[in-house]
Amino acid sequence: LFDPLKPALPRSYAQTELGHGSNLRKLETTATFIQETDEFELHSPTLTSLKWWPGALARSSNYAAVFAHLILPDGKDYGMHAFLTQIRDGNHDPMPGIEVGDIGALAVPSILFFFLLQFNSIDNGYLRLTRVRIPRSQMMQRFAKVSRDGVYSKSINDKLTYATMVSVRADIVTNSSNILGKAVTIAVRYSAVRSQGNNPSGEGEYQILDYTKQQHTLMTSLGLTYALHYTGKYMREMFEANLRNIMNGGDTSMMEDVHAVSSGLKAVCSQMVLESIELARQACGGHGYSHLSGLPWLYEMYAQYPTVEGENTILHLQTGPILLRQLARACTNPSSLAPHIAYLADAPALLSSHCPVQHEDDWLDPMVQLRTLQHRDVRQMNVLADDMEATRRVASHKQLDIKNQHMLEIIQISKSHCQTTIVYTFHHALPTIQRDHPQLYPALKRLSDLHTLHTIQTNLADFLIDGYVDAQQAAMLPKLVKRLVKEARQDAVGYVDAFGFSDNSLGSALGRYDGNVYEALYKWTKLGEEIVKDGGGGVKRDYREVLQEIREVGKRETRKAKL
Amino acid sequence: LFDPLKPALPRSYAQTELGHGSNLRKLETTATFIQETDEFELHSPTLTSLKWWPGALARSSNYAAVFAHLILPDGKDYGMHAFLTQIRDGNHDPMPGIEVGDIGALAVPSILFFFLLQFNSIDNGYLRLTRVRIPRSQMMQRFAKVSRDGVYSKSINDKLTYATMVSVRADIVTNSSNILGKAVTIAVRYSAVRSQGNNPSGEGEYQILDYTKQQHTLMTSLGLTYALHYTGKYMREMFEANLRNIMNGGDTSMMEDVHAVSSGLKAVCSQMVLESIELARQACGGHGYSHLSGLPWLYEMYAQYPTVEGENTILHLQTGPILLRQLARACTNPSSLAPHIAYLADAPALLSSHCPVQHEDDWLDPMVQLRTLQHRDVRQMNVLADDMEATRRVASHKQLDIKNQHMLEIIQISKSHCQTTIVYTFHHALPTIQRDHPQLYPALKRLSDLHTLHTIQTNLADFLIDGYVDAQQAAMLPKLVKRLVKEARQDAVGYVDAFGFSDNSLGSALGRYDGNVYEALYKWTKLGEEIVKDGGGGVKRDYREVLQEIREVGKRETRKAKL
Ligand SMILES: Cc1cc2nc3c(=O)[nH]c(=O)nc-3n(C[C@H](O)[C@H](O)[C@H](O)COP(=O)(O)OP(=O)(O)OC[C@H]3O[C@@H](n4cnc5c(N)ncnc54)[C@H](O)[C@@H]3O)c2cc1C
Ligand SMILES: Cc1cc2nc3c(=O)[nH]c(=O)nc-3n(C[C@H](O)[C@H](O)[C@H](O)COP(=O)(O)OP(=O)(O)OC[C@H]3O[C@@H](n4cnc5c(N)ncnc54)[C@H](O)[C@@H]3O)c2cc1C
Structure with a gap:
């Protein structure tokens, strides 16, 4: 029974x-x-x-x-x-x-x-x-x-629970990329249809996607979406390698790395994706506030992710101290470090170096990008390790209290390292793309550059403060980012079409493949009214029936897009 | 009829x-x-x-x-x-x-x-x-x-429409402060009740408000709430002075200043408040995701403000160019500038100076704080004016296209100036507080310092890039902010009680004055279930009746808080 x-x-x-x-x-x-x-x-x-x-x-x-x-x-x-x-x-x-x-x-x-x-x-x-x-x-x-x-x-070894948690977190990262992909698809398609404001030539209007601010918001989110796709993939591979190690003879040496990076990445990614969904929603103006855009629902549904499957703050507080231990281990046993964190072994060289950029295009070298981020990470870890040591020496604090006093910095090193790891995983994927899909490579390299340089730009103080990046090198970044955004805008619709979301899965009047935004807004609104009328103020018709109707309409109208 | x-x-x-x-x-x-x-x-x-x-x-x-x-x-x-x-x-x-x-x-x-x-x-x-x-x-x-x-x-002069718009925007700023005040009240009260994690002394648990990360999130939001209160007040005074000028003889000289600052402030404030509501929501963990916390409703309701009453991007794009004109005007006619923007007349001195901070406490001098922000503003405006001039010279672009090319920087100068104005209005209010309420002054000066230094810290690259603030001066900021957060935490419950929100107006099981959070969550949940049961899957009882019931419960239980 x-x-x-x-x-x-x-x-x-x-x-x-x-x-x-x-x-x-x-x-x-x-x-x-x-x-x-x-x-x-x-x-x-x-x-x-x-x-x-x-x-x-x-x-x-x-x-x-x-x-x-x-x-x-x-x-x-x-x-x-x-x-x-x-x-x-x-x-x-x-x-x-x-x-x-x-x-x-x-x-x-x-x-x-x-x-x-x-x-x-x-x-x-x-x-x-x-x-x-x-x-x-x-x-x-x-x-x-x-x-x-x-x-x-x-x-059995309860380290296996860890392994499972990593799997769940890899799924969250991949899934986040999907969710953000939906939001960006809706906003990009709508921005290609929506006209607002006068065209400088005086004829007609601007498509709002031609405003550089709108482009900047949406193209940087697109870069994040693609980056997280590859991060999710990398995490899954790491998860499987770790599982294999444990199964074949109980080798748990990767465990700590895997735990650290999966915790921190879940936290960083859920926070960034939530913020980016909101930016995409705002980029749709008034219609983005309506549930008919599909965006409020994405936001509200996704808003649980900073809290569930490990609360973000608490996850960073787990990752940070492991990073400090890894930094210490890097000196004695560098080969034990997973590839994304192997740079810790290079800490002395990273710390004593200076960003080599001389011309704008030098910033497009993946090694230059990565070492800039890695320099920041080891510097922050070093400073924190020293500060915590100093606190330990002067006061008779208990361990937890020392942690509490340095909480913001512990969270910071975790965030920084995870930003670097996201960039690393995107870089890591590029050679294979270049080999297997050479025609796609330039478009993806461009998004990788955009994501990376935008990351450096939004955290610029981290690189300026010790002079690793100087004012002249920093001044090149906004120009370069503008250039990359402009290039990405040319392929914007292609980038989002490549996700392959059906109109049904987007559930958005704004994100329709055929671009018939206003017809859809009006039709869905009338449909809603009918339902309410049917019920005499309440609701008589089953919503599933209505949903079916919307889907049918959606299907019929998924013909070649106007865009 | x-x-x-x-x-x-x-x-x-x-x-x-x-x-x-x-x-x-x-x-x-x-x-x-x-x-x-x-x-x-x-x-x-x-x-x-x-x-x-x-x-x-x-x-x-x-x-x-x-x-x-x-x-x-x-x-x-x-x-x-x-x-x-x-x-x-x-x-x-x-x-x-x-x-x-x-x-x-x-x-x-x-x-x-x-x-x-x-x-x-x-x-x-x-x-x-x-x-x-x-x-x-x-x-x-x-x-x-x-x-x-x-x-x-x-x-009549349609400049009066402008005047009315300013009034609406002053109300939005004041109202935003109220909304954020509600979110912060809920999160602070709940954080004083909620226990999670082990106390370092081994006895009992931490109140989550004792975690320095939680404190940092909530105390900086508290600083913003108070700052915006004074900004709203300043704007209303400016609105009235402007209206008086127009009525008494049609003097419209303040108009442009007033238009510029009210547009930019509406945009900056709605964006910051929306983000801060979300942080307060996340700070409540899982219960913050429930509507019973009152926080999702605040977020969703407020989420319209970046779009309505002037879309934020468009507002910044109006404010930015006016600031450039004001900068030009500052040389020829400095006395025509409103007090919050009079610093433009001091541009040469601001540009050639260097942050005078030597000891940590020097950062607490309001003049040091303000000049740091003002230096940044005039520098950014200068750079932008030159860049736009250069674009104009080399290319035969139309005006709108030049604007489009420099859109991010135009938005940036508007944001920067408005951050400075918010700090200015808080500073502006302090002497009166010191005179009339000397016992409150230290608590408010502390929040003003916290808000200002947090603003500088989160925009640190703006100050490092040209060396106005050096690495040593910058390194003092995190320490000082930590100190201010710690001090503010002592008065945290007092700061939020001072807003005087009734339990009814908060509509939150977490934000109750009496601290009986878990009892309320359980009671409201049972109440909801009853309603659903009553209706046999639908809804029979009128919601207003239920709301009344909740209010009655709320009233009965508003006795002296436990906190
Ligand atoms: C809850 C709510 C209540 C409302 N109530 C009312 C009401 O009572 N009465 C009423 O008449 N209206 C009302 N509105 C409509 C509201 O006033 C508009 O939505 C608002 O003015 C924004 O305009 P839009 O929707 O056309 O956005 P759009 O202008 O289409 O904005 C879309 C995107 O394009 C960008 N963009 C547009 N123009 C430019 C430009 N020139 N340069 C750069 N970027 C640009 C924007 O930044 C944004 O990212 C309401 C809206 C909401 C959400
Ligand atoms: C939509 C949704 C679905 C869920 N589904 C399930 C489910 O199916 N099964 C289930 O069992 N649970 C479920 N949960 C519960 C979820 O797992 C918890 O909400 C989550 O683990 C966070 O814990 P908490 O709510 O106790 O937050 P808290 O830990 O109370 O967090 C509140 C605040 O305190 C801070 N804080 C707490 N501890 C520390 C510390 N040590 N150091 C510093 N700061 C700290 C946090 O950072 C946060 O800001 C769900 C929750 C949601 C929202």
């Missing part, structure tokens, strides 16, 4: 509680082993121990992986483990001892009155367990198990 | 069309004078000429001020004028020739299915006019009129 491996409906991952998220050790839910009945008793002792946020819990799931402190008959707490727990019965009613509900419900009626909006994603719920019994077999035994007589044993 | 001065319902301001917003000259709606009947005929000739976005149009208004090209019997186009037009009759049905509807309707059913979210604010609509006749008297005659025989005359 009960098959834990084949739940009929999506299974919730119930870890976070009302009172605690990031700090797993402070979660309060307990799972006490009851030897008499060979069961675990799951319990939520307080209000703050209620599970809060798990996806699919509000309505869909009938099973949840519940994380709880394992308490054994010896009275000891063996830390957090997962327990597969049935939360709803065959009629989809809560099981005995279970209180389960929807944390997004309050938003529903409010919106009917055009009142509030909600960021909540689909189906997030809460869960209270009151002395709920489950068979011992339902402890999820991937990492540890408990015997019939209550004895604990570890099953 | 018809009294245009007393419309029963809110009146819409119908200017923007589907195809054009910022570029008013390209709006397509026409108002043709029909001499035979002494009427205007309003007409929407194309799909793109439909009025789109006006507030209150979707459902509420029965009259709209419709902007249209005035066409007189001589066949000439006299440009945009406003015409008061009845759009709905006594039964609230559309008048003949009127098609009117809701541009947000499609979002309603979607949300019922937890599907989409919408940025649309309340009641935005569209309007098509098909040869609609209105009496001549309904032309809004504040600025111009048309006689019985079709002759056009201007009524």
Whole structure:
């Protein structure tokens, strides 16, 4: 009857509680082993121990992986483990001892009155367990198990959890590139259709994509989109290499690098992508504020990413200290460093060098670009290591307090290193592109240059402060970036068409392939009105039907674009 | 019967069309004078000429001020004028020739299915006019009129429109400070309640407000909130002085300054506030993503401000060139400059000087702070003026194209000058505070210092690039900012309590004065569920009733805060 491996409906991952998220050790839910009945008793002792946020819990799931402190008959707490727990019965009613509900419900009626909006994603719920019994077999035994007589044993290296986390984070990076790709596609296509302002020649108007500010915003976001695509790919390869190492003889030497870079990259990338979606939305003017543009939805959906799968600040605070350890290790054991971080071994040379740029085009040399970023990174790491050492010496601070005092700088070295890694992974992909797709290479090299030089330009103080880049070299950057933006603008529509998003997947009246923006805005608006009228102020027609209709319209009209 | 001065319902301001917003000259709606009947005929000739976005149009208004090209019997186009037009009759049905509807309707059913979210604010609509006749008297005659025989005359100086725009923009700045104040209140109060992570002493946990990163985020936003409060005040005073000048003898000499600064400030402030709301939201972790925090709503509502009341990019592009003219004027007629921009007259001295800071505390001198910012401004303006002149000389570009080539730098000088103006207005307010509220002065001086030095720090490259600030002086800034943040943290709860927002006005489970965050989250969640259950999947109870209930709960629980 009960098959834990084949739940009929999506299974919730119930870890976070009302009172605690990031700090797993402070979660309060307990799972006490009851030897008499060979069961675990799951319990939520307080209000703050209620599970809060798990996806699919509000309505869909009938099973949840519940994380709880394992308490054994010896009275000891063996830390957090997962327990597969049935939360709803065959009629989809809560099981005995279970209180389960929807944390997004309050938003529903409010919106009917055009009142509030909600960021909540689909189906997030809460869960209270009151002395709920489950068979011992339902402890999820991937990492540890408990015997019939209550004895604990570890099953396999829990470093594997790390490996899985990296996989999830690689997916987030790749996925972020997709999401930003959608936003940029919408904004670029619309900017090629929208006219506003007078043309200098006096005839007609400017396409807004011909304004250099609009170009700058959208082309730099395009550069980021492509960069993150290659970063995601690199992370996935690293993940697989690491997994192979662990599987073939338990070599965990790559683990720390992989953990550090995947944490930091998830944080840097989710923050940059969120900001870039918002810029794309604003670049569409008034129509970008309408949900018919598809952009508000992208923003609101994506706005969870700086928080979920590792809160960004906390991730940087994990990456930073590892980088300092890697810097120390670089002297003694340089060959142990993964390729993207091998530059730490070169720290002395990087520190004593000066940016060699003499002419504008020297900035287009990938080595010059990368070494500029790497110089900054090792300098910042060095300064921080010294500062922390000094704090340690003068005061009798505890470790955590020293970390707290240097938190901003720890976060900074993580951010810097991840910016460099994104550039590295783009560079890393280029030779293969040059070999396999020589006709595409110039367009991609241009975006790589644009992304890299824009990164240097927006962090310019980091390079000026110790004179690595001088004023003359710095003054070349805005000119060069303008040139690259202008060149990229020529291929703008091609760059976004290459993502291959269908009109359906964009769900945007502005981002249509055929460029019939105004017709679509008007048609969708009338459609919405009809639905409301049908329902006499409420809603009678099923939205799915409407969605189908929109899709059909979309399909019919996906013919050759005007652009 | 018809009294245009007393419309029963809110009146819409119908200017923007589907195809054009910022570029008013390209709006397509026409108002043709029909001499035979002494009427205007309003007409929407194309799909793109439909009025789109006006507030209150979707459902509420029965009259709209419709902007249209005035066409007189001589066949000439006299440009945009406003015409008061009845759009709905006594039964609230559309008048003949009127098609009117809701541009947000499609979002309603979607949300019922937890599907989409919408940025649309309340009641935005569209309007098509098909040869609609209105009496001549309904032309809004504040600025111009048309006689019985079709002759056009201007009524008063249309510079007054400018004056009104400034007033609106001053309100936006003040209002932005309020909105950000709400976001910061919520985040600070929650951060004083939320515990996460281990305390270095090993006992209990950190309040998250004790993490220096959290402090840095929230205290710098607090500084901005206070700064913008004083900026709004300064702008309102400037607006009134300008109006007095115009009324008393038509002195319009302040006009250009006032226009420039109000445009740029609206743009800078709306962008910074939007970003800061998002940071406050993220600082609340997972609960910040829930609408129960009140933060998503603030973000989504505020997200219109970079676009409405003058699109930000376009505003900067208006301010920038005026600044260049003012710089030129500063040599010949320095006394004509408003106080916040009088420094342009000091350009030569500013350009040739060097930051005098020797010890960390020298950075706390308001004059040192201000001159650092002002030096940057005049340097950037000078460079831009020279560059534009060079472009003009070598090429035979038209004016608009030269502007397009230098767009990023034009925007930059506007942004820089406005950052300086915000600092100036905060400084400007301090002596009065010191005199009238000496006990408050230290707390406000601290926020002014924090806001100013944080501004310099986040734009550090601007000051390093020409050596005005050297590496040693720059290295003092992070230390000083940390110190100020730490001091501000001590008063954090006091700073936000001083805004005096009631629990009702915050609408947030996290921002409660009494600190009972978890109880509120749970209670509101249960309330939401009940409503959904009541309606059998739909919604039966009126939301206003629910809102009332929430408010009652809120009121009862607004007792002395725990914080
Ligand atoms: C849409 C959505 C879906 C979710 N789905 C699930 C799910 O399916 N299952 C599940 O179990 N959970 C889920 N969650 C919960 C999510 O995992 C947590 O919200 C996330 O881990 C962040 O934890 P928190 O909310 O406790 O934030 P907090 O840790 O409370 O963070 C609040 C603030 O404190 C700061 N802070 C906290 N600790 C430190 C520290 N040590 N040093 C410095 N600063 C610190 C943070 O930087 C942040 O600014 C979901 C959340 C959301 C928003
Ligand atoms: C919530 C909301 C409420 C509104 N309420 C009303 C209302 O009550 N009444 C009303 O009449 N209107 C209203 N509007 C419309 C609003 O006034 C316009 O959306 C706004 O003026 C911007 O114009 P636009 O949409 O045409 O943007 P666009 O001008 O099309 O802007 C699109 C992009 O092009 C760029 N761009 C445009 N021109 C230039 C240029 N010359 N140089 C460089 N870049 C340029 C912009 O920077 C932007 O990135 C409302 C809009 C919203 C979102």
